[in-house]
Amino acid sequence: MSAFTESALLKKLSELNPSQQSIQTLSLWLIHHRKHHTVIVQTWQRELQNVPEPKKLTFMYLANDVIQNSKKKGPEYGKEFSNVLPKVFGHIGETCSSDKLLGSLGRILNIWQERGVYDPKAIADYRARMHRETNAGTTANAAGNGSETAAGHKHNHNSSGSGNKAERSEKREKRKHEERHMKSKRPRGSHHQSVSVEPPAAEAENGHTPPYLPLGEPPEPEELIKALTSIENSASSDALVRERIAKLPPEISEISCITKLEDKDKAKVLAKQVNEAVDLLNEYNARLSAEMEERTKLAAMLRDFQAEQKELLAQAEQRLDEHKKKLAKMLGLQKEIHDHLSNLPDLTQLPDVTGGLAPLPSAGDLFNTLH
Template identity: 25%
Template sequence: FQMALLTQEKITQRLQGLDEKPESIQTCSAWLLHHAKPQNLDIIFDTWLREVYREKSSKRLITLIWVANDVSQNSRKKGCEVANAFAPRIESALKHIRKNPQDDQVDKCVNRCVEVWESRRIFSREQLVRFESALGLKRTASQPSTSLLPESPEKAVQKPPQFDNEKMSQLERATREMAEVLRRLEKAPSSDEKIRTKLAQFPESTGNASYLQHVRNEKEARSILERTKEAAPLCKEYCDSLANEVLDRRNLQNHLNEVLDTVKLITTRNNTIIEELKKREKTMKNHLDQVERAYDSLPDFSEMELDFQHTNLPSLKDLFN
């Protein structure tokens, strides 16, 4: 028995068929986890992130977040591999939500999920810090660890830039997805001359309802109807392709922002390392100067006329007399 190939279309269909009912969310989550084999993790979570990027409805966005929450919590049965693969996508989604504010319900949902993930230790400490950073949140020292407040720019403490293998993997993933989107945009539907030529060959009456006012008899009406039926599938296919192209361009912008943020982080980190190395270099030069001055202060034995072979050294008795 061979399992059917998991495709982006199947995952998208599952996610788009969601509603806010708990059983719908749990069913979708269970289906995703069932297919969460190592070779499927990228396509599952990339498709989820794609749906987050394209979603405009607050209710639908909340539903997608609850799916992520359910998948993350139940993924512990499969080890940390699923959560580690999901974490960078969740971070990207949180950044997107912050840059594209929704209503208060979305913010409450996101904050609640982050609190639950911490209290139940779904993600690592570093991953949770990234989630909070993506949302512009910080911890308060006087409150429990699950209490989060918006970060004040005036009081925010400048932390040293952090960069590790997970961040590098996130950069590689975003770069790979950008390359894939760019390859698709090389043959963008908006520049497809063939299909545009086909559509232009249909009479204007197929797309302009005002022409129906001038229909004089049944024959003309049937003629327009037949041409409209002929043009409808082609128009629908073209419109769907254009919608996907718009989504690709939007995703490309999100990936560009993600790569830019990571490159800025790398640049800041490298500049910090350079400054630290310059300080160490300056310290080493100071030490070298001190050694050279100490060396120069030593007497030059080559200019001293000493005959060590015929000169008797003083005895211990003479030294202490």
Template identity: 45%
Template structure:
């Protein structure tokens, strides 16, 4: 991994864009050079102030990724960014930012507040500074978000009330993995701007959510094996659904009913089919969460391995330099050899 200096840091910040790959690549490089955190944050702040208004949100996304993903490696960045964010939000609040930037910044503060990245009082101060921008777009979006979250919670509560006879729960082992990588506290949800933006806040397996320790290989293998028992692999239920009688779903066949007894029989079939489908849909939803959890495990594991590889490469480079110095010293003639050569010259 490249040696750290201010020139290389500025070059990386100049090339930074809003894509997830760009942000995570620079973030990994900064975390690797965490011993230079003070210099990094000072340069980052100067570049953010000088950047165009459309790029300031990208700089904040980079800070978010570094802050959250460096927690397990040390408090350096959390401390250094914490010292600068007051000035940062005062600067941002002095501008007339567009609605997208204001919404993104408010969302970022909500994530920090929910995940206790910074003290609530500090975040309240940041919000107050940001509100000076004179844009009410963020407040409107927050009201919409709260309303949407309430609707989602109500819907989930109704779904949990149902207990069908075909219901099959996700295995306990896999559920533990889901709980470990998907905390029960819901993340703030807003209208999707793009896949890249969503991935920065938990919308994909490559999110910048609080990093957990990378899973052990055995733990990862076990979670992958558990997916073999997921809903999409349940051939028996899928066959039952495929073989449901046509009158269960075709309304036009109701006209063929001849008496009340046939109606009751059809009603029972419909209720039975409904119970099976609702239970299967629930299992599919659980499988989606399980797959997200496993994907996050894979992401954390790969990121950890890349980090170890970077450290190993740097250590290898240091050893190569030391080896070169030792080799150079060995190749130089010793003082004894020099004195011997001089005595031979004197004899002649």
């Protein structure tokens, strides 16, 4: 994984697009470099204020991904983003009027509130700033769980009706989200539940890839193994039931066979066979529907687990690279020490001085020697 520099971050933010791969890749990179979270969040905020309106939503999806998927590693990003989100939502409320943008941001706030990402009061404040409401409106909004806005405390944006229009759009998106949540709210395991989050249909128009929203934290290995094991005993692998269905007599599905009935007893026998076949097929179809839901949840679990493993792999590769560099330095130092030792004199080659050294000549002896 590439090293962190502010110029590298700016380049990656400029290349960011609404696809799942783009958002998830940059999110993993940011989480990997979370020790630079202060600079990263400040740069993200500054760049968000300068990008066009459609890309502001992509920036918010990126922040959402980082905030939710970094919780296991530490609270740095959650706290740092909470320092700038009030200004960010205020900026969006002042400069943006797109129903699509405001509705999508409303969905993100609903997810944060549902999953306890931020305090409900903070989320109510973000919502109020996005719709340019006063403090009194914020208080009323918080009391109503963010679903209603106090009348008389709104500021119009561009026109007198734009605030109401944006609010209606957000409420509509919230209702859709709650309906999807109630349909899909089934335990995924003993630890936590997975809430399926789908982008609005409008975001997949014009051939654009829908933006990515994480389903939740990566599952524990035991939970994933349990889900995989349950799939092994799924309806689609039940050979006995499929064989029973394949052996059903053809006359129970052919209307023309009714005309061939000769008496009441045969009609009763056929009716009994049809009823048994309907019960069998209804039960099997219900099992197949349940299997489809389980496989959808399993696919989400595998995706999140794979994303976490990729991040851990990148971290392991970085640590391996660091230790290889340290090993190279140690080997170089070892060679220098060996070379230094080989250049030192061999003490075993010096003359034996066990009996003591000869006395040094006196000054007189030296003088006489010179003459």
